[in-house]
Every structure is written in C-alpha cells, then in structure tokens.
Amino acid sequence: MTRISRRTFGLFAGAGAASLALPLYARAQGKPKVVIIGGGAGGATAARYIAKDAGDAIDVTLIEANPTYTTCFFSNLYLGGYRTFESITHSYDTLASNYGITVVNGYAQAIDRAAKSVTMADGSKVDYDRLIVAPGIDLIWDSVPGYSEEAAEIMPHSWKAGPQTKLLKAKLDAIENGQQIVMVAPPNPYRCPPGPYERVSMFAHVLKEKGFTDSKITIIDPKPKFSKQALFQEGWDKHYPGMIEWYGPDVHGGIASVDPASGQVETDLDTFQGDLVNVIPAQKAGMIAASAGLANESGFCAIDPYSMRSKVDDNVFVIGDACIAGDMPKSGFSANSQAKVAAMAVRGDLIDSKVFPAKYSNTCWSLIESNDGVKVGAQYAATDEKIASTSKFISQTGEDNATRQETYEESVGWYEGITTDIFGA
Amino acid sequence: MAGTGTQTKNRRTVGPHCLNRRVPAWHRPISTFVLSFLCALAALTTSSLAEPPADAKRGQKLYRACKACHEIGVDARNGVGPHLDGLFGRTAGSIENFKYSSAMRIRGGAGLEWTQETLDAYLEKPRAFVGGTRMSYRGMKKQQDRDDLIAYLRKASDRDPAAHPEIPKPAHPEIGAEAMALTGDPDYGEYLSSECVTCHQLSGRADGIPSIIGWPKAAFIRALFDYKTNVRSHQVMQNMTANLGNEEIAALAAYFGSIDPQ
Known part of the structure; x- marks a missing residue:
C-alpha cells in the first residue's frame, strides 16, 4: 500500500476521498500507539500535535465521552449573553478527518498500567505504548455539606461546560427583579482561578441590562483573597455599584451547609437565601486518574516538570487540570501549553524525534462588563522542584477604556486562535 | 464599489476640498475630480478657512x-x-x-x-x-x-x-543585529511557534490578534526586540519575548516568514 503522510491524508479527505479512512486503521498495526483520555483543551491539543508532527509514524487514539466539546473558557460569556452556546461548542470531526486521529466516543472506565491498556465502559480495550491522561476535574460533592450531584440540578455548579451551563443560564434568565443570587465559591486549587468572579460579573451584567436594581449577588468564599481581586472589585464598583457583596472567611466564618429545597446557604455568620444558588465545590483530578493510582493525597497527579510525565509511571503523562503543575493555574491555556510539551516528549520516546527544552505559558482573560476586559499571565520553566514562573504580568487598575476594550478584543482573538490550535483546521 | 459610497457617509466637512466627497472620485465627472483636487491643494495652503x-x-x-x-x-x-x-x-x-x-x-x-x-x-x-x-x-x-x-x-x-525636503528618509534601524546575522532554523522555529499559535493563527486570520505570518525577517526580528526592550508596549508580548534569545528569535522569524497567508 502506498504510504501517505497524515498531512497528505488530510488533504485527500478534505477533497472528499473519505473512503481512505479505512486503510488507515489497517496500517495501524505495528506502529507505536498513543492513547489520549479526554478531549478537552489538553487532550485534544496533545492528540493533534502528535498526529501533526509525527506524520504517520504514530497511531493516535483520542478517547472522549462526549460527542462534542463545549469550552469552559468563554462559557461565562454565554451566561452574560455575549456568545451563543453553539459558538463555544466544537466538533472532533477535523481531528479525525484532517489529522487521521482515531476518535473514540466512549467513556474510559479504567487503566491497566501493567498491561498498558485502557478499558472502556463497554468492556472493550484500547492498548497503548504511551498514555496521556487529560480527564480534567471531578467535583468533590461533599466538600459543601448538603451538596450532591442531585442537588446540582437545583443549585447548578456549571463548572464543567455543557448541560449544567445551560441550566445556570436558564435560571439566571428567569430571575425577577428583587430576587437574589448567591454563589458559593470554591477553595484552592480549582479550575480557572478568575472564573467565579468573571461569572459574577456576567450575572451582574444581565441584571443591570434588565434594570433589576433590587436584585443582589452575594459571594460566599472559602478563600481570604482571589484572582484579579483588585481588578474585579474596581470593576464591580464602577459598573455595578452596590450590586455585588463578597464575603471572605473572616466575615462569614465558614460555610456550614447548603439546602437545595429552601435555597439556603448556612454560614457561621448568617443564613443566606438565594433564588439562584451557584455552588462551585472543591475539586480533584478526574476519577480515572485516582482509580489508576496516578493521583496523590492532594487528589491531583504529580508530574515531571520537564516532560509532563507521571511521577508514578514512565509510560503515562498527565496534563491539564488533573496534574500538579507548580505555579501554573488550572486553565485551558495551561492545558494547551502542557499538551505541547507532553506531545514532544511522547514523540521523543516513540520515534526518537528531537526533544527541545520545555516551555510553558498561560494568559487568563476575564470580562467584567462590555468592552472591559482584563488579563493575567505568566511564562514558566521546568525546574527540578516544579514548573516555576519566570515572568508575569497583570492588567492594572485604572486603565483607560481603550486599553480594556483592546484586551477584550484580544481575548476574542485568542479564543479563535486556541480553539483552532486545539481542534484543528 | 457600492460599499465605498456608504463608507463616506456621516463625515464632517473639513473645507472646500470636501466638495462632492460623498461620491468616490472615480464616479465623478472628471471636471469635478479636478476641481476637488485643486480644492485639496488649496486646503493645504490656505489658512483663512472656516474649519481647519x-x-x-x-x-x-x-x-x-x-x-x-x-x-x-x-x-x-x-x-x-x-x-x-x-x-x-x-x-x-x-x-x-x-x-x-x-x-x-x-x-x-x-x-x-x-x-x-x-x-x-x-x-x-x-x-x-x-x-x-x-x-x-x-x-x-x-x-x-x-x-x-x-x-x-x-x-x-x-x-x-x-x-518635500522636510520629509525624512525612512529609517532602517539596525535592531537585533546579532539575531539578523543568524540563519534561523525553521524546525526549531516551528517548535517554538507552538507558544505563539495559541493566539496568532497560522492561517493569517486576524480576529483581534495580529497576523504574524509572511513577515520579512528584519521586520519580525525588529518587532520582537521592540517588545523585548519595551519599546513597544504589550503585556503579553513583553512577557513572551522576555526570555527569547537571538537564536530563538531568528528561528521564529524563519519559520513564520516561510508561511504564506491563505
């Protein structure tokens, strides 16, 4: 059979010669196999970079439970009415058609590290030479007493984008003037550090647009401080005066429980009543990471900072929110950055391609109000101890409107860029 | 060209050279075009106009x-x-x-x-x-x-x-001479570029983030040095370039310079 590179294959497939997909399976025999669990910002990027850079020398399989992927990043902008749900939802079709990646739509149940095999929920097995684990986060339901998976239907967390995001949007849009919103913010470490506060900004934006001056938003936070705090609080005072109250632990004294039936959040200080209660509980690495023995007592997975390789298994890499990435925050940008390092290390392992020193970067943009965007970011390098920050920046308080608008427009450009980088073109 | 016409709506008149400005020059009778051109010259030299x-x-x-x-x-x-x-x-x-x-x-x-x-x-x-x-x-x-x-x-x-003797000749600043002297390795550049393409699209599309493909080597190197030395201000770019050395900058210039816009 004529060997064609994955790039060439992509061109053929794009021209409509889709029947070529079949021989690709056949040719997979004997080639080194990489399996990636999780098709988010980390996993899909890793799959694409390995397939793109290894030509047809490596067989790449991406396992993802959902047929499409809705990005957590920019899901707050959907809540605020700036984006449609469709515009933040992406297909895996391009990864399959243009990069020759085998996309398996199913749930990875377990990893047999001794046999180097992934067991799917339907009992089938997928063997690997190298495995990249990118399951994202799981929620620790009982970290907030009274909260549960069932309670999330009434008090949505919406910390995994999808049906929960739509549920929160519906509840937000149903709020009437004078009704109250309460958010229970998560403890560190959690996915997307500025996310809860951008979300509150979007809540306030929707209320303000409707002229609902009698509605208030209360944040009950287990943390004494939060990401971009000065920027958010300045923005809230400017755009939503008197609408948002933030209570740290020194004020509320501790979150005792939530009660979905009554919409109450009990703290040492007081009981807060919400017509909409958004509970974002504590988080840990996706379940499969723990069941495979990759996570440590922190609930997340220790990795080698130079390669993203698991500290407990040389054949396994852990990237994205599930790993312990030192100074890097848990974000889509970070996961995308870590994926490229892991992809390079995997290629080096399997086909002896050149491995350059790891470089990592992250920027998190947040929207406070229309055309008022802020950002925080850093670059990182691997050290023996951890992935360590080498330089960083943050938007300044008191910036002019033009700068903030530029920052917002930049974030829109970044969204187009990173989703193309993750899902291909 | 209909779009051109709509673009010229709602403009403030700025002096006599604005006669007929709602109509693009190539749609006007030639005499009007000449007239407006003369008016434009007049506008440049006359100081007694109602508006500047x-x-x-x-x-x-x-x-x-x-x-x-x-x-x-x-x-x-x-x-x-x-x-x-x-x-x-x-x-x-x-x-x-x-x-x-x-x-x-x-x-x-x-x-x-x-x-x-x-x-x-x-x-x-x-x-x-x-x-x-x-x-x-x-x-x-x-x-x-x-x-x-x-x-x-x-x-x-x-x-x-x-x-126009007062107009300066274009400056060709010699910035990043050491990087300019290097032959950038496009393969190394492709590896390094993975940090850039999270925002800058390889297709050359610019949706709020500038296109950086197909630039001449000198322009690319100058831009990165301008960020690195804080001559150009942008938090992300200053941060991204802070740790880039000459070899890396030359490699990036070689790689991105080799890509044609779609």
Missing part, C-alpha cells in the same frame, strides 16, 4: 501609529506592511513580493485604488472596508485625524523628495 485644513505636520505625528509596520518615502522598503512610497494612485495589493491577504489582492483585482477617499474609508475601519485584511490597525475614528494623516501620506509618499 488638513495638517500634514500633525499627520506626521499621527503616522507614528503606522511606523512600526509601514515605511514611507523614497527608498521605503516593505516591512510587516507594504511600503507606502508612491501610494496615491496605486492599485491595492499590487506590490510585488509583498504577502498580502487574499482579501486585499481580490479588492485590488476588482479595481480598488488608493486615493483620498479610499484611504479615508480604509483608515476609518480597516476590517470593515477590506474584510480579511491582515492589517491589525483598529481604525482612526476622527475625520480630522484621517485628513491630517492622509495629507502627510500624500506629501511623504511623493516620489520626488525634492518637493
């Missing part, structure tokens, strides 16, 4: 926003953007060896020519006037600013420098 005439000196200051990408005047070279020597009357997208967006080439092929009116519309909202342009400039809102800038462009792009 176009001020090329002020335009020269406004041109600072363009300088990082465009050279102007005799000996001007292509940089990130095409050179602007002999701009007036030039067909859009027509300089050989410059990697225009396909959108700009198509507009040029359809007859778009750079004149007072078309430049005015383009500078007001570049991405609205030429959808898909690689120029990442956001637009100049004020009519007076655009008039002044275009007045400067008209003088500075004159191919007879003797006519």
Whole structure:
C-alpha cells in the first residue's frame, strides 16, 4: 500500500476521498500507539500535535465521552449573553478527518498500567505504548455539606461546560427583579482561578441590562483573597455599584451547609437565601486518574516538570487540570501549553524525534462588563522542584477604556486562535 | 464599489476640498475630480478657512501609529506592511513580493485604488472596508485625524523628495543585529511557534490578534526586540519575548516568514 503522510491524508479527505479512512486503521498495526483520555483543551491539543508532527509514524487514539466539546473558557460569556452556546461548542470531526486521529466516543472506565491498556465502559480495550491522561476535574460533592450531584440540578455548579451551563443560564434568565443570587465559591486549587468572579460579573451584567436594581449577588468564599481581586472589585464598583457583596472567611466564618429545597446557604455568620444558588465545590483530578493510582493525597497527579510525565509511571503523562503543575493555574491555556510539551516528549520516546527544552505559558482573560476586559499571565520553566514562573504580568487598575476594550478584543482573538490550535483546521 | 459610497457617509466637512466627497472620485465627472483636487491643494495652503485644513505636520505625528509596520518615502522598503512610497494612485495589493491577504489582492483585482477617499474609508475601519485584511490597525475614528494623516501620506509618499525636503528618509534601524546575522532554523522555529499559535493563527486570520505570518525577517526580528526592550508596549508580548534569545528569535522569524497567508 502506498504510504501517505497524515498531512497528505488530510488533504485527500478534505477533497472528499473519505473512503481512505479505512486503510488507515489497517496500517495501524505495528506502529507505536498513543492513547489520549479526554478531549478537552489538553487532550485534544496533545492528540493533534502528535498526529501533526509525527506524520504517520504514530497511531493516535483520542478517547472522549462526549460527542462534542463545549469550552469552559468563554462559557461565562454565554451566561452574560455575549456568545451563543453553539459558538463555544466544537466538533472532533477535523481531528479525525484532517489529522487521521482515531476518535473514540466512549467513556474510559479504567487503566491497566501493567498491561498498558485502557478499558472502556463497554468492556472493550484500547492498548497503548504511551498514555496521556487529560480527564480534567471531578467535583468533590461533599466538600459543601448538603451538596450532591442531585442537588446540582437545583443549585447548578456549571463548572464543567455543557448541560449544567445551560441550566445556570436558564435560571439566571428567569430571575425577577428583587430576587437574589448567591454563589458559593470554591477553595484552592480549582479550575480557572478568575472564573467565579468573571461569572459574577456576567450575572451582574444581565441584571443591570434588565434594570433589576433590587436584585443582589452575594459571594460566599472559602478563600481570604482571589484572582484579579483588585481588578474585579474596581470593576464591580464602577459598573455595578452596590450590586455585588463578597464575603471572605473572616466575615462569614465558614460555610456550614447548603439546602437545595429552601435555597439556603448556612454560614457561621448568617443564613443566606438565594433564588439562584451557584455552588462551585472543591475539586480533584478526574476519577480515572485516582482509580489508576496516578493521583496523590492532594487528589491531583504529580508530574515531571520537564516532560509532563507521571511521577508514578514512565509510560503515562498527565496534563491539564488533573496534574500538579507548580505555579501554573488550572486553565485551558495551561492545558494547551502542557499538551505541547507532553506531545514532544511522547514523540521523543516513540520515534526518537528531537526533544527541545520545555516551555510553558498561560494568559487568563476575564470580562467584567462590555468592552472591559482584563488579563493575567505568566511564562514558566521546568525546574527540578516544579514548573516555576519566570515572568508575569497583570492588567492594572485604572486603565483607560481603550486599553480594556483592546484586551477584550484580544481575548476574542485568542479564543479563535486556541480553539483552532486545539481542534484543528 | 457600492460599499465605498456608504463608507463616506456621516463625515464632517473639513473645507472646500470636501466638495462632492460623498461620491468616490472615480464616479465623478472628471471636471469635478479636478476641481476637488485643486480644492485639496488649496486646503493645504490656505489658512483663512472656516474649519481647519488638513495638517500634514500633525499627520506626521499621527503616522507614528503606522511606523512600526509601514515605511514611507523614497527608498521605503516593505516591512510587516507594504511600503507606502508612491501610494496615491496605486492599485491595492499590487506590490510585488509583498504577502498580502487574499482579501486585499481580490479588492485590488476588482479595481480598488488608493486615493483620498479610499484611504479615508480604509483608515476609518480597516476590517470593515477590506474584510480579511491582515492589517491589525483598529481604525482612526476622527475625520480630522484621517485628513491630517492622509495629507502627510500624500506629501511623504511623493516620489520626488525634492518637493518635500522636510520629509525624512525612512529609517532602517539596525535592531537585533546579532539575531539578523543568524540563519534561523525553521524546525526549531516551528517548535517554538507552538507558544505563539495559541493566539496568532497560522492561517493569517486576524480576529483581534495580529497576523504574524509572511513577515520579512528584519521586520519580525525588529518587532520582537521592540517588545523585548519595551519599546513597544504589550503585556503579553513583553512577557513572551522576555526570555527569547537571538537564536530563538531568528528561528521564529524563519519559520513564520516561510508561511504564506491563505
């Protein structure tokens, strides 16, 4: 059979010669196999970079439970009415058609590290030479007493984008003037550090647009401080005066429980009543990471900072929110950055391609109000101890409107860029 | 060209050279065109007008926003953007060896020519006037600013420098000489580029983040050094370039320079 590179294959497939997909399976025999669990910002990027850079020398399989992927990043902008749900939802079709990646739509149940095999929920097995684990986060339901998976239907967390995001949007849009919103913010470490506060900004934006001056938003936070705090609080005072109250632990004294039936959040200080209660509980690495023995007592997975390789298994890499990435925050940008390092290390392992020193970067943009965007970011390098920050920046308080608008427009450009980088073109 | 007409709506009149400005020059009877051209000259030289005439000196200051990408005047070279020597009357997208967006080439092929009116519309909202342009400039809102800038462009792009002795020759600053002297390794550049393409799209699309493909080596290196040394201010880019060495910058210039816009 004529060997064609994955790039060439992509061109053929794009021209409509889709029947070529079949021989690709056949040719997979004997080639080194990489399996990636999780098709988010980390996993899909890793799959694409390995397939793109290894030509047809490596067989790449991406396992993802959902047929499409809705990005957590920019899901707050959907809540605020700036984006449609469709515009933040992406297909895996391009990864399959243009990069020759085998996309398996199913749930990875377990990893047999001794046999180097992934067991799917339907009992089938997928063997690997190298495995990249990118399951994202799981929620620790009982970290907030009274909260549960069932309670999330009434008090949505919406910390995994999808049906929960739509549920929160519906509840937000149903709020009437004078009704109250309460958010229970998560403890560190959690996915997307500025996310809860951008979300509150979007809540306030929707209320303000409707002229609902009698509605208030209360944040009950287990943390004494939060990401971009000065920027958010300045923005809230400017755009939503008197609408948002933030209570740290020194004020509320501790979150005792939530009660979905009554919409109450009990703290040492007081009981807060919400017509909409958004509970974002504590988080840990996706379940499969723990069941495979990759996570440590922190609930997340220790990795080698130079390669993203698991500290407990040389054949396994852990990237994205599930790993312990030192100074890097848990974000889509970070996961995308870590994926490229892991992809390079995997290629080096399997086909002896050149491995350059790891470089990592992250920027998190947040929207406070229309055309008022802020950002925080850093670059990182691997050290023996951890992935360590080498330089960083943050938007300044008191910036002019033009700068903030530029920052917002930049974030829109970044969204187009990173989703193309993750899902291909 | 109907779009050109709508672009010229709602403008403030700025003096006698604005006669008939709602109609693009090539749609007007030739006599009107000549008249308006004479009026334009008058506007540049007359000080007794009710409203301020176009001020090329002020335009020269406004041109600072363009300088990082465009050279102007005799000996001007292509940089990130095409050179602007002999701009007036030039067909859009027509300089050989410059990697225009396909959108700009198509507009040029359809007859778009750079004149007072078309430049005015383009500078007001570049991405609205030429959808898909690689120029990442956001637009100049004020009519007076655009008039002044275009007045400067008209003088500075004159191919007879003797006519405008006050216009400086384009500077070709020697920044990043050590990186310039290196032959960048495009493979290394491709690896390093993975940090850039999270935001900058390889297709050359510019949705709020500038396109960085197909730039001349010197322009690319100069831009990165300008960020590295805080001459150009942008938090993300200053941060990204802080740890880049000469070899890395040369490699990135080689890689991104080798990519053609789609």
